[in-house]
Amino acid sequence: MSDMSDSGELDSVHCPQCGRDLPRSEFHSNRRRPNGLAYYCKRCAAERSEASRRRRGISARRQAPVPVPDGSKWCPDCETAKPLTAFARTRANASGYHSYCLLCHNARGNETRQRLYGAPDPQHVDHDHRTGWVRGILCFNCNGGLGRFRDNPVFLAEAITYLKGTTWQRVLIHPGVFQMCSPMRGRPPSRSS
Structure with a gap:
């Protein structure tokens, strides 16, 4: 059973995993818990950690076969x-x-x-959706982007205008003093917003 010390702290703490009452030194510290100690003792915490690693397919921790010298x-x-x-x-x-x-x-x-x-992007065949003719080989993102813009140059031009207009730029307001501003500030919202 746990005994109280003169300072009012428990001399031993109960570990629910192994069911033993152990000295406080057998528990890691945890400031978030009311008693300032981890829920499980150090040995049980290590066993639980290794079991979790095995369940996740992580190999067991490798430890030094002989004691490691100081330093x-x-x-x-x-x-x-x-x-x-x-x-x-x-x-x-x-x-x-x-x-x-x-x-x-x-x-x-x-x-x-x-x-x-390190691997190069896989290459994707780009084709015209109306005619089916192959236009070239593109990376996945560029091929998907053209598909999402439905091969419409007007949509692409509007996207470029949007990107140019929303980019924050440094504006010189006094020698050596810059202000970050967006050209979109103060403009009416676009049709799609």
Whole structure:
């Protein structure tokens, strides 16, 4: 059972996952909770986190096979302990350092850029909807844009006029002093609004 200390705080806290009464030091802090502690003990929180990762198809966290010396950190990608200077600083982690060393961190970023943005846009055949004749090869967005404007040059010209008229521009009002203004300010609304 939980005992109260002289300061009125509980000496032990109950973990609903494992059903044990544990010292306060066995819980992470959480300022949003009334007692200032996490709902589950550290061990149960770690188990729940790993179970969640497995359900989402994320592999288990890799940990150093041997204790890491002070002033060093283990990189799970290259599986080596390196000095802290080999890791980028961050406020996101409690340690103050990224999980991966600079080399692995950069390699991961490059791989992600290649995977997400490195492939050329697929090419799409653009055709005239009235005649069916092929006009050329376009990227997906340009082909879709022409289709949405129904191949009408008047609609495209109105879109260009709209974009030119709503772009905020710097206007010099005094030497070295600029004001941001829109040419649309004060104009009557368009037909479609």
